[in-house]
Amino acid sequence: MAQINPSILSADFxxxxxxxxxxxxxxxLHVDVMDNHFVPNLTLGVPVVDALAKATDTPLDCHxxxxxxxxxxxxxxxxxxxxxxxxxxxxxxxxxxxxxxRAKGARASMALKPATPVEPYEDLLPELDMLLVMTVxxxxxxxxxxxxxxxxxxxxxxxxxxxxxxxxxxxxxxxxASTIERCAEAGADVFVAGSAVYGAENPxxxxxxxxxxxxxxxxxxxGS
Ligand SMILES: O=C(CO)[C@@H](O)[C@H](O)COP(=O)(O)O
Numbered sequence: 001m002a003q004i005n006p007s008i009l010s011a012d013f014x015x016x017x018x019x020x021x022x023x024x025x026x027x028x029l030h031v032d033v034m035d036n037h038f039v040p041n042l043t044l045g046v047p048v049v050d051a052l053a054k055a056t057d058t059p060l061d062c063h064x065x066x067x068x069x070x071x072x073x074x075x076x077x078x079x080x081x082x083x084x085x086x087x088x089x090x091x092x093x094x095x096x097x098x099x100x101x102r103a104k105g106a107r108a109s110m111a112l113k114p115a116t117p118v119e120p121y122e123d124l125l126p127e128l129d130m131l132l133v134m135t136v137x138x139x140x141x142x143x144x145x146x147x148x149x150x151x152x153x154x155x156x157x158x159x160x161x162x163x164x165x166x167x168x169x170x171x172x173x174x175x176x177a178s179t180i181e182r183c184a185e186a187g188a189d190v191f192v193a194g195s196a197v198y199g200a201e202n203p204x205x206x207x208x209x210x211x212x213x214x215x216x217x218x219x220x221x222x223g224s
Contacts, residue, residue: 002184002214003027004207005061007172007194008052009043009141016048017055022203028061028083030172030192032141033076035066038090039139046072046079053080063111063172063192065138066090070097077104085109085132085170088116098127109170113138114146118156125165130190131156135183136173141194145174150186157187180210181217189218 007030011019020029031049036042053060059082064073069086070093076084084101088110091097098108109130112118114137125131133153136143153171160167171183172192180191191214193206200206 001189002211002218003168003190004197004211004214005030005170005190005192006197006203006207007032007141007192008198010194010198013044016052019198020052020056020058023197023207024058025204026058026197026207027190029056029058030194031060031062031081033062033064033066034139037067038087039065041065041139046075049076049081050079059083061085061109061192063132064090065111068092073097074100074104077101077106081106083107083109083130085111085130087111087113087138088121089113094121094124095127098124102129109168111138111172112152114149118152118159122159122163125159125163125167128167130168130170131160132170132172133188134173135171135175135179138173143174145176145179147182150182153183153186153188160187175210177210177213180214184214184217185221187221189214 005028006023009032034041034043061083062081063085101108107129111132135149170190171188175193176196197206
């Protein structure tokens with residue numbers, strides 16, 4: 001089952017509660033936390049996640065594009081995030097951090113920037129609930145999808161199958177009506193979409209349309 005997670009980076013930050021409600025029906029709300037150190041952009045932190053968690057019934061998928069996630073990630077679980085993603089490139093102790101996130105009651109997820117291969121992390125995959133393959137350089141919404149990430153998505157899907165894991169495979173960056181099918185065919189099952197959802201006239205309808213497209217593409221790829 002394909003999941004669509006609208007990214008609030010493309011929403012109106014002055015009306016976050018309303019913007020969260022505008023995508024009722026989405027599987028998760030994707031919250032991009034940026035610290036202006038790990039990425040060259042600054043967005044929001046724990047107090048905003050805490051407020052958002054109270055403003056919407058849609059679970060929060062927090063993507064931490066920050067340095068020192070080992071120190072900060074647990075606070076996002078306490079603020080109400082249902083899933084917390086830290087970057088492999090930033091975590092000092094990814095196994096310990098994933099275990100801590102899970103022990104606190106959230107799904108643990110790790111992200112890979114475009115230049116970071118998945119293979120060195122093969123043995124860590126059972127510690128995770130989701131792996132995020134970035135399909136743009138993290139930092140900004142509205143960038144063009146990097147086609148060169150499709151082989152990495154395929155290789156990650158093969159590793160998940162090789163180990164018989166229930167790991168979700170998320171893609172983030174440039175996901176839209178014109179790229180989501182390629183991602184689904186390559187094996188992704190969780191799709192973050194910012195501008196493709198919040199730039200649409202009807203964001204909730206855009207979520208449904210993207211989900212239908214992804215599911216159809218996955219069925220085609222599986223021959224079902
Ligand atoms: O993490 C990021 C960017 O770093 C993303 O979540 C973007 O917010 C996705 O936006 P679009 O590429 O879908 O417009």
